[in-house]
Amino acid sequence: MRRVASDPSDTPLHLFVPVFRIDECLDEIRECLEKGWTGLGFKTAQFEEAWTRYTGLPHGHFVNSATAGLHLAVRLLKERLGWREGDEIISTPLSFVSTNHAILYEGLRPVFADVDEYLCLDPESVASRISGRTRAVIFVGLGGNTGRLEAVATLCRERGLTLILDAAHMTGTRLHGRHVGAEGAASVFSFHAVKNLPTADSGMICFADADLDAAVRHWTWLGIDKDTYTRTHSDRTYKWHYEVEHVGFKYHGNSIMAALALVALKYVDADNACRRQLAAWYDEGLAGAAGIETIPIAPGCESARHLYQVLVDCRDEVMVGLNQRGIFPGVHYQDNSRYRMYADQPPCPRARLASERVISLPMHLRLERDDVQRVCDGLRAVVT
Numbered sequence: 001m002r003r004v005a006s007d008p009s010d011t012p013l014h015l016f017v018p019v020f021r022i023d024e025c026l027d028e029i030r031e032c033l034e035k036g037w038t039g040l041g042f043k044t045a046q047f048e049e050a051w052t053r054y055t056g057l058p059h060g061h062f063v064n065s066a067t068a069g070l071h072l073a074v075r076l077l078k079e080r081l082g083w084r085e086g087d088e089i090i091s092t093p094l095s096f097v098s099t100n101h102a103i104l105y106e107g108l109r110p111v112f113a114d115v116d117e118y119l120c121l122d123p124e125s126v127a128s129r130i131s132g133r134t135r136a137v138i139f140v141g142l143g144g145n146t147g148r149l150e151a152v153a154t155l156c157r158e159r160g161l162t163l164i165l166d167a168a169h170m171t172g173t174r175l176h177g178r179h180v181g182a183e184g185a186a187s188v189f190s191f192h193a194v195k196n197l198p199t200a201d202s203g204m205i206c207f208a209d210a211d212l213d214a215a216v217r218h219w220t221w222l223g224i225d226k227d228t229y230t231r232t233h234s235d236r237t238y239k240w241h242y243e244v245e246h247v248g249f250k251y252h253g254n255s256i257m258a259a260l261a262l263v264a265l266k267y268v269d270a271d272n273a274c275r276r277q278l279a280a281w282y283d284e285g286l287a288g289a290a291g292i293e294t295i296p297i298a299p300g301c302e303s304a305r306h307l308y309q310v311l312v313d314c315r316d317e318v319m320v321g322l323n324q325r326g327i328f329p330g331v332h333y334q335d336n337s338r339y340r341m342y343a344d345q346p347p348c349p350r351a352r353l354a355s356e357r358v359i360s361l362p363m364h365l366r367l368e369r370d371d372v373q374r375v376c377d378g379l380r381a382v383v384t
């Protein structure tokens, strides 16, 4: 997508710039406004259907964020499988805090394992952290990479652990040609504003089990057994009657977000192909650069390429140097055990080192080949 710029050399290059097909989005949103229905309803149902058709996953429930989805994945699996307060879930320190907060929301204990060269959970480290209280593993596909997801899934099967996939970065990621999300009991995708399928805030929770999918629809609507759209459009006489089965949350998605998502879904494969092209240009531009390590993509993975990450020494100085050149990358992520509330975790030296050295380079659909070259040249100049 072309940028309008007079002098490309001084255009700031930001980490993320979401792209919306504005006219198509407005048409979808207009339909909601004309119908007078912007909440949970016809458009969210339409998007859930489009999503399961696109991914091939058996179920998908549209929620207001991946954070909410992760919470409910933990909550419903805990209920179903009888996990108790203080039981443990193995997770990664190299993620957005939502991943680990979701465990704490339910009174469970996150136990961090270390990452591998893909910056995803290392199965050997996961195995070493399994205790008598371990119930599950949350695997994060960092930047869209599958890392050693299959080995972690096998380990979980062998050890009787539940696998939850934090697929916030993985819309469009395929492993051996199949869209990810069916590897464990639940997978959760993010459609936050800067993700590969951008809305403003929303996400998708995909349970493998049909009963959990049915149950989660009540959990996202305060425990009420029928949503307002279904009641309003039913031909029942007493439309105003409903049952409240248990306490629930207000976590459901709405039709305005679904309108944006429906448009973005049509383009996500083409957009991800553009991201992979940008990544290939980065690979080319950084090949052989001293002091700059790139992160490999796992074999068999067609990554959504949410991120293009490199590792450098003196990362903070390098970031400042890039900023002075009008380049504004990001950091994914700070080792969560650096945060006070997660400080009591076992050491994960690889994650700690990566978190001190990692940079996410600009990755969005307005970048052109010259922009990528500018970032590569800037990085080489600052690092040497």
Ligand SMILES: Cc1ncc(COP(=O)(O)O)c(C=O)c1O
Pocket: 064, 065, 066, 067, 068, 095, 096, 098, 099, 140, 166, 168, 169, 189, 190, 191, 192, 201, 202, 203
């Ligand atoms: C790895 C990961 N998990 C979970 C989330 C939470 O997503 P959301 O913003 O949709 O709640 C994010 C968001 O940045 C993320 O990067």
